[in-house]
Every structure is written in structure tokens, then in C-alpha cells.
Amino acid sequence: MSTLNKKNSMANQGLAPWMKWGAALVAVALVVGVVMFGLYQKDTLVSVNGEKVSVKEAKEQLGQYSLYDDTVQIDNVYYQDHISAYVAYDKLLLQEAAKRGITVEESKIAEDAANTLKYLEVYFLYDAANEAKVEFDSAKLFGVDEAVAAEERTKLETALEKTGATMLNEKFTAAGLTREYFTKVSKNALIIEALKAQIKESLTFTDEEIKAFYDENLDAKYVEKNTSHILVADEATANEVYAKLMAGADWLEMSNQYSTDEAAKQSGGNIGYYSRTGGLVSEYTDGAFALTEKGQISQPVKTSFGYHIIRLEDTREVALDSVKENIKQELTTTKINDELVKVVEAAKVSPDKAKQTMLSIAKGQQ
Numbered sequence: 256m257s258t259l260n261k262k263n264s265m266a267n268q269g270l271a272p273w274m275k276w277g278a279a280l281v282a283v284a285l286v287v288g289v290v291m292f293g294l295y296q297k298d299t300l301v302s303v304n305g306e307k308v309s310v311k312e313a314k315e316q317l318g319q320y321s322l323y324d325d326t327v328q329i330d331n332v333y334y335q336d337h338i339s340a341y342v343a344y345d346k347l348l349l350q351e352a353a354k355r356g357i358t359v360e361e362s363k364i365a366e367d368a369a370n371t372l373k374y375l376e377v378y379f380l381y382d383a384a385n386e387a388k389v390e391f392d393s394a395k396l397f398g399v400d401e402a403v404a405a406e407e408r409t410k411l412e413t414a415l416e417k418t419g420a421t422m423l424n425e426k427f428t429a430a431g432l433t434r435e436y437f438t439k440v441s442k443n444a445l446i447i448e449a450l451k452a453q454i455k456e457s458l459t460f461t462d463e464e465i466k467a468f469y470d471e472n473l474d475a476k477y478v479e480k481n482t483s484h485i486l487v488a489d490e491a492t493a494n495e496v497y498a499k500l501m502a503g504a505d506w507l508e509m510s511n512q513y514s515t516d517e518a519a520k521q522s523g524g525n526i527g528y529y530s531r532t533g534g535l536v537s538e539y540t541d542g543a544f545a546l547t548e549k550g551q552i553s554q555p556v557k558t559s560f561g562y563h564i565i566r567l568e569d570t571r572e573v574a575l576d577s578v579k580e581n582i583k584q585e586l587t588t589t590k591i592n593d594e595l596v597k598v599v600e601a602a603k604v605s606p607d608k609a610k611q612t613m614l615s616i617a618k619g620q621q
Contacts, residue, residue: 300339301609318430340612352450367441376419481569483524486516493555493562
């Protein structure tokens with residue numbers, strides 16, 4: 256039997272489901288491997304409108320991440336392949352900025368780069384001091400008073416017998432970076448920031464879309480519950496307090512006697528108005544929004560803080576006029592993202608998987 260006939264015979268016999276999946280995965284891996292090999296041969300991980308993302312650029316981006324996370328593998332080709340779409344996305348935005356004639360003053364770039372390097376020196380000094388258990392005042396080290404911060408920094412450098420600048424240089428050497436590289440980083444970041452600012456300035460908002468956003472988010476953002484609570488440490492005490500309240504005990508007396516929330520006790524346990532997305536722990540929010548009548552009291556609700564007995568004081572809807580500007584701010588992010596998606600969609604990007612990642616970044620999903 257010829258080789259071709261053998262292959263046809265095997266295909267006709269069929270494969271077990273797990274073997275089919277295995278074969279598919281192997282095929283995908285082979286295709287990806289061949290594509291990546293071809294790209295690496297050309298030193299091009301991604302091409303965006305004819306401009307390439309090189310292996311060197313991907314390694315530089317990974318080097319930045321490795322400054323904060325030593326698990327990042329700069330020389331790992333799969334790490335490089337993954338990060339290349341992010342580098343390509345920045346390149347595309349820089350191309351768009353150039354089309355629009357956006358530039359940034361060199362003095363502003365130099366200032367931003369210097370501030371970044373200064374921050375990194377202090378950050379690694381802070382990190383080393385913590386590791387060596389050297390006592391210091393972090394509020395002074397990162398404070399706005401430059402003289403006080405410099406004095407605290409000098410104390411740490413003396414105790415550690417190494418300057419922040421030396422530490423940063425060592426980190427850069429390990430990451431394959433230079434101080435000059437961060438001038439380019441600052442320039443790119445400032446240009447992209449200016450591009451987004453220009454897009455923002457061009458945005459318009461209709462009353463209809465503001466109202467639509469308000470209506471869509473009414474229950475989550477603009478309906479608020481004003482509640483009071485009595486917080487106790489254990490379930491038995493919570494049940495005891497709840498039973499006494501149901502029997503007619505005075506709320507204020509119970510709060511003063513049992514609640515462990517000393518701040519809220521000053522106002523009878525009241526914590527004010529909050530929406531569903533107002534920042535309270537979800538268990539408390541669910542318990543509060545289950546209450547519908549003023550004065551209604553919940554059964555004990557368990558959270559990471561303990562057990563809460565919640566009383567509803569009031570329910571209100573925040574008026575549209577009072578949140579219009581907030582809504583515009585929320586819509587701004589969405590509208591800027593929409594414009595950036597258009598830029599990515601119009602771009603010539605290879606390979607296609609990089610473009611799909613770039614679209615996700617533009618949408619704010621990455």
C-alpha cells in the first residue's frame with residue numbers, strides 16, 4: 256500500500272475525539288511555530304502599516320516589565336510574541352499622531368524622563384530598604400517636600416551602602432535597558448497622551464445619549480440607599496441583636512451597646528447614601544438593596560468585617576442634571592476608545608492575531 260493510500264485509510268477509519276483534539280492542537284502549534292520562525296528570521300514580530308516591531312523592541316518592552324516583576328522572561332520567544340502587539344499598538348498611535356501633526360516639546364520630554372528615572376531610583380531604594388529591614392519614613396521619602404525627601408534618601412543610601420542610581424543601573428543592566436531608552440519611552444507616552452487629548456477635545460455629547468446612559472445605568476449607579484448598620488463580630492451576637500430589634504428594642508440603644516463600628520456609632524450607625532456600585536462590599540450592598548421600606552431591618556448579613564444588621568433610612572434617585580458632567584466623563588473614555596478602534600481597523604497589520612489583540616487594547620479590554 257502506498258504512503259498516500261495508508262493516509263487515506265487512516266483518515267477513513269476516524270480518530271477518537273481526544274485524538275482529533277490532539278491532532279488539531281499539534282497542527283495549530285506547528286502553524287504558529289512556522290509563522291513565528293518566519294517572523295524571527297526577518298526580525299519582524301509584527302508589521303503595522305509597513306513599520307516593523309523588532310525582537311529588540313519586544314525585549315525592551317519586556318525589560319520594562321521585568322523591572323517590577325522578576326518572573327518576566329525577556330528572552331522567551333512566546334513572551335516576545337505576546338508583547339509585540341502592545342508595541343505595535345503604540346507604534347500605530349504614534350503614526351496617527353504624526354498624521355495629525357502632533358509633537359511634544361523636547362524640554363517636556365526631558366523633564367518627564369528625568370522624573371521617571373528619579374522615581375525609579377527612589378522606588379528601588381525603597382524596595383531594598385524594606386528587604387533589608389532598614390527603618391525609614393516612607394511619607395518623607397515620597398513626600399512633596401524635596402529637601403525632606405532628599406534627606407531621607409541620603410539616610411537610606413548610607414544605611415544600604417549603595418545609591419538609588421547604582422541600584423537602578425544594575426536593574427537596567429539585567430533588563431537590557433539604558434537610561435537613554437526612557438527618553439524614548441517618555442516621548443512616546445507624551446505623544447500618545449496628546450493624541451488622546453486631541454481626540455477628547457473633538458468629542459461632542461448629545462442630550463439623547465446622556466439620557467440613554469443615565470437610563471441604562473439608573474439602577475446600578477443612580478438609585479441610592481441611605482442605611483444604618485449595627486456591626487458585630489459573630490453570628491450568635493448578630494442573631495441576638497436582631498431578635499431584640501424585632502421585639503421592639505430601640506435601634507440607637509442597640510447600636511451603642513453592641514456595634515463595633517465606632518465611627519458609625521456616632522451617628523446611630525448611619526453610613527450615608529450609596530449606590531449598587533458605590534464601593535461597599537457586595538454582601539452589604541445586596542442586603543441594603545433588598546430592603547424596600549423605610550425603617551425596614553435586615554436579618555444579619557455576613558461580610559469580611561463581621562455581621563451587619565442593616566436598617567433602611569431612605570431611597571432616592573439621583574437627578575440626571577446633577578450627574579450630567581460625570582456621565583460625560585464616563586462617555587469620554589468610551590468615545591476615545593471608539594476612535595482608537597477605528598484607527599486600528601483601518602491599519603494594515605500582520606499577522607492578523609496581532610491586530611485582534613490591538614483591537615482589544617483599543618477597546619480597553621486588555
